[in-house]
Amino acid sequence: xxxxxxxxxxxxxxxxxxxxxxxxxxxxxxxxxxxxxxxxxxxxxxxxxxxxxxxxxxxxxxxxxxxxxxxxxxxxxxxxxxxxxxxxxxxxxxxxxxxxxxxxxxxxxxxxxxxxxxxxxxxxxxxxxxxxxxxxxxxxxxxxxxxxxxxxxxxxxxxxxxxxxxxxxxxxxxxxxxxxxxxxxxxxxxxxxxxxxxxxxxxxxxxxxxxxxxxxxxxxxxxxxxxxxxxxxxxxxxxxxxxxxxxxxxxxxxxxxxxxxxxxxxxxxxxxxxxxxxxxxxxxxxxxxx
Amino acid sequence: xxxxxxxxxxxxxxxxxxxxxxxxxxxxxxxxxxxxxxxxxxxxxxxxxxxxxxxxxxxxxxxxxxxxxxxxxxxxxxxxxxxxxxxxxxxxxxxxxxxxxxxxxxxxxxxxxxxxxxxxxxxxxxxxxxxxxxxxxxxxxxxxxxxxxxxxxxxxxxxxxxxxxxxxxxxxxxxxxxxxxxxxxxxxxxxxxxxxxxxxxxxxxxxxxxxxxxxxxxxxxxxxxxxxxxxxxxxxxxxxxxxxxxxxxxxxxxxxxxxxxxxxxxxxxxxxxxxxxxxxxxxxxxxxxxxxxxxxxxxxxxxxxxxxxxxxxxxxxxxxxxxxxxxxxxxxxxxxxxxxxxxxxxxxxxxxxxxxxxxxxxxxxxxxxxxxxxxxxxxxxxxxxxxxxxxxxxxxxxxxxxxxxxxxxxxxxxxxxxxxxxxxxxxxxxxxxxxxxxxxxxxxxxxxxxxxxxxxxxxxxxxxxxxxxxxxxxxxxxxxxxxxxxxxxxxxxxxxxxxxxxxxxxxxxxxxxxxxxxxxx
Numbered sequence: 174x175x176x177x178x179x180x181x182x183x184x185x186x187x188x189x190x191x192x193x194x195x196x197x198x199x200x201x202x203x204x205x206x207x208x209x210x211x212x213x214x215x216x217x218x219x220x221x222x223x224x225x226x227x228x229x230x231x232x233x234x235x236x237x238x239x240x241x242x243x244x245x246x247x248x249x250x251x252x253x254x255x256x257x258x259x260x261x262x263x264x265x266x267x268x269x270x271x272x273x274x275x276x277x278x279x280x281x282x283x284x285x286x287x288x289x290x291x292x293x294x295x296x297x298x299x300x301x302x303x304x305x306x307x308x309x310x311x312x313x314x315x316x317x318x319x320x321x322x323x324x325x326x327x328x329x330x331x332x333x334x335x336x337x338x339x340x341x342x343x344x345x346x347x348x349x350x351x352x353x354x355x356x357x358x359x360x361x362x363x364x365x366x367x368x369x370x371x372x373x374x375x376x377x378x379x380x381x382x383x384x385x386x387x388x389x390x391x392x393x394x395x396x397x398x399x400x401x402x403x404x405x406x407x408x409x410x411x412x413x414x415x416x417x418x419x420x421x422x423x424x425x426x427x428x429x430x431x432x433x434x435x436x437x438x439x440x441x442x443x444x445x446x447x448x449x450x451x452x453x454x455x456x457x458x459x460x461x462x463x
Numbered sequence: 464x465x466x467x468x469x470x471x472x473x474x475x476x477x478x479x480x481x482x483x484x485x486x487x488x489x490x491x492x493x494x495x496x497x498x499x500x501x502x503x504x505x506x507x508x509x510x511x512x513x514x515x516x517x518x519x520x521x522x523x524x525x526x527x528x529x530x531x532x533x534x535x536x537x538x539x540x541x542x543x544x545x546x547x548x549x550x551x552x553x554x555x556x557x558x559x560x561x562x563x564x565x566x567x568x569x570x571x572x573x574x575x576x577x578x579x580x581x582x583x584x585x586x587x588x589x590x591x592x593x594x595x596x597x598x599x600x601x602x603x604x605x606x607x608x609x610x611x612x613x614x615x616x617x618x619x620x621x622x623x624x625x626x627x628x629x630x631x632x633x634x635x636x637x638x639x640x641x642x643x644x645x646x647x648x649x650x651x652x653x654x655x656x657x658x659x660x661x662x663x664x665x666x667x668x669x670x671x672x673x674x675x676x677x678x679x680x681x682x683x684x685x686x687x688x689x690x691x692x693x694x695x696x697x698x699x700x701x702x703x704x705x706x707x708x709x710x711x712x713x714x715x716x717x718x719x720x721x722x723x724x725x726x727x728x729x730x731x732x733x734x735x736x737x738x739x740x741x742x743x744x745x746x747x748x749x750x751x752x753x754x755x756x757x758x759x760x761x762x763x764x765x766x767x768x769x770x771x772x773x774x775x776x777x778x779x780x781x782x783x784x785x786x787x788x789x790x791x792x793x794x795x796x797x798x799x800x801x802x803x804x805x806x807x808x809x810x811x812x813x814x815x816x817x818x819x820x821x822x823x824x825x826x827x828x829x830x831x832x833x834x835x836x837x838x839x840x841x842x843x844x845x846x847x848x849x850x851x852x853x854x855x856x857x858x859x860x861x862x863x864x865x866x867x868x869x870x871x872x873x874x875x876x877x878x879x880x881x882x883x884x885x886x887x888x889x890x891x892x893x894x895x896x897x898x899x900x901x902x903x904x905x906x907x908x909x910x911x912x913x914x915x916x917x918x919x920x921x922x923x924x925x926x927x928x929x930x931x932x933x934x935x936x937x938x939x940x941x942x943x944x945x946x947x948x949x950x951x952x953x954x955x956x957x958x959x960x961x962x963x964x965x966x967x968x969x970x971x972x973x974x975x976x977x978x979x980x981x982x983x984x
Binding site: 226228230233247248249317320321403404407408409419421422423424425426 | 699700718720721723724770773774775833834837840841843844845847848858859860861863
């Protein structure tokens with residue numbers, strides 16, 4: 174089997190996964206991109222050359238130059254600084270929302286999968302209803318009701334994504350709970366909560382991690398889309414979607430205003446996707462046997 | 464003597480011959496400018512009508528659709544002065560009486576004839592509470608409508624009402640509709656029948672209206688074109704693309720940046736009206752924090768209006784008092800507007816006023832606005848930045864346009880940003896909002912001196928005296944800041960293809976001059 178190397182050493186699953194991941198060149202590139210994004214969002218105040226909110230009307234709509242590397246917007250705000258700060262907003266929203274989604278989704282999935290029966294049926298049909306709606310449409314409706322703000326954006330995206338995690342977790346739980354070791358634990362008198370938290374949960378986490386990386390990238394896009402429509406981050410907070418929305422009227426006069434936030438979104442989405450691809454290959458035992 | 468007569472005769476003949484030549488010879492310049500009949504135009508608009516009965520709707524979008532179908536007793540020319548239309552002349556024997564002589568031989572699109580009786584019917588329909596005309600209240604001072612003969616209408620007022628003529632000259636206040644059509648259909652929301660130069664022959668809601676030349680139009684020979692399609696293109700950039708490609712001949716845009724861009728196109732020209740559209744920063748004036756006069760003054764004096772005009776409108780705007788510069792003859796000269804109290808940015812003054820208002824540490828408030836017009840959010844953003852310099856924190860909340868208006872009418876806000884449109888009389892710009900008994904006073908505002916001034920101008924029939932009152936009103940409102948008017952600008956930028964000749968754009972966004980438009984080669 175794969176678990177034995179030529180020298181006969183037995184490898185732990187996590188080490189195995191790392192080796193699988195290392196083989197994936199694009200995955201490494203993706204991870205580097207993600208690390209850059211995280212670093213930028215953590216240190217944006219250090220890296221940014223200007224205050225992203227400082228207006229300087231005399232320098233409005235400047236093309237990229239030595240003073241303003243990526244040009245300025247109509248208020249003379251430095252585009253580079255706004256992009257760097259925008260990274261923080263994007264990361265905040267995507268990580269925050271996915272964290273909420275994972276928490277909700279895993280809890281629901283574990284309960285639904287472990288107890289089964291009518292409860293499982295009810296939960297899954299409710300989630301089906303949620304799945305039936307186009308995600309962005311539902312997000313629009315929820316944000317319009319809650320009112321546009323960063324917190325509501327986080328909650329909305331988190332709520333909408335939890336169904337995906339719940340489904341994956343439930344599926345895995347169904348498979349895991351029939352295994353002999355669970356039966357063995359139950360036979361020694363362990364309580365349900367112990368079984369769920371300490372024996373089932375660790376075994377269903379890897380698909381959750383893979384799903385999370387993919388959803389991080391779509392969450393970034395949903396955030397950008399909602400901000401573009403004026404329902405996400407509110408001005409003057411720099412956000413990629415909002416920047417594109419503001420720049421759309423200057424498409425011909427100042428194309429750099431639309432191009433760079435667009436590139437930033439591509440960079441982030443690509444990074445998370447490449448990393449997700451590699452993670453999936455590394456963590457999925459069936460794929461690694463190929 | 465005989466010789467003398469002969470010379471005279473010869474000279475006269477030569478002179479007559481020459482003058483004949485001069486008159487008959489086709490000057491190339493004149494020939495090119497002579498309007499030509501025929502052809503259709505495509506005109507783009509940005510929003511769709513909600514109904515087409517001028518007495519029943521309030522929406523400006525409806526007006527853009529029905530203004531070609533209906534006419535008024537008097538109308539605006541391109542200088543925004545009144546000229547005869549359905550009334551061939553009018554007189555005002557005293558402050559309370561108006562006599563209109565109705566034009567003879569005018570036909571409605573349904574074939575019925577215009578008489579004094581029909582005009583009387585129109586006014587009565589507007590005033591009848593059963594009609595529920597949203598603008599009926601403007602005419603409550605009318606006490607009597609008489610028709611001494613078939614083509615004369617005499618209107619008597621209970622008190623002087625100076626805006627009367629300007630108001631009835633605006634199609635969305637008193638368009639004259641066909642009595643026969645009202646009796647037949649009840650409401651004209653779907654069946655507009657007027658005397659206008661064009662008939663609406665097909666209307667597809669949200670898509671377009673197709674207009675055709677009315678052959679029995681009273682102004683013989685006009686309109687020159689066979690008709691036009693009025694197409695709804697909601698997205699501004701799509702409208703720009705259509706104009707550039709020539710798929711539409713006339714289209715308006717709101718964004719100054721796009722107007723800059725189109726100014727470079729060779730086959731397009733930009734028509735602008737005088738600055739009559741004011742952006743506004745509205746405040747709820749009967750609850751904290753903006754019930755505090757000093758605080759309002761502090762906010763006003765923290766603003767750099769020129770910087771706002773430069774960044775939001777690329778300089779295509781002007782300073783505005785409570786009535787915009789286009790509101791002649793009532794408006795103060797621009798040089799004096801710049802000198803109005805709290806119109807200059809003065810941080811020291813602003814901070815001093817904040818301390819006196821009891822907000823030494825600054826304060827925080829929310830401002831509701833909408834992406835509906837391109838200048839709302841940029842203005843909000845730069846205002847936010849300017850206020851921050853004196854420690855005032857303004858939080859912007861974007862809302863859907865419909866919700867924004869509803870919130871405003873309900874008076875459920877701290878502050879809001881959105882613009883107003885042209886009005887036929889200075890009253891429209893502020894009397895309807897800040898007079899304590901006005902129906903549009905959603906702000907809970909009451910100021911005794913302002914009320915007195917408003918009441919005085921409302922019934923002042925002497926123009927000179929009324930102008931003086933309005934000058935005082937402008938100074939006084941700058942001082943008590945019931946609202947902040949950061950700038951005024953042209954209502955729209957009307958972009959017209961070169962092949963369209965004779966077309967003019969009015970500052971009330973009227974496209975009534977399509978009746979004079981013709982298509983060049």
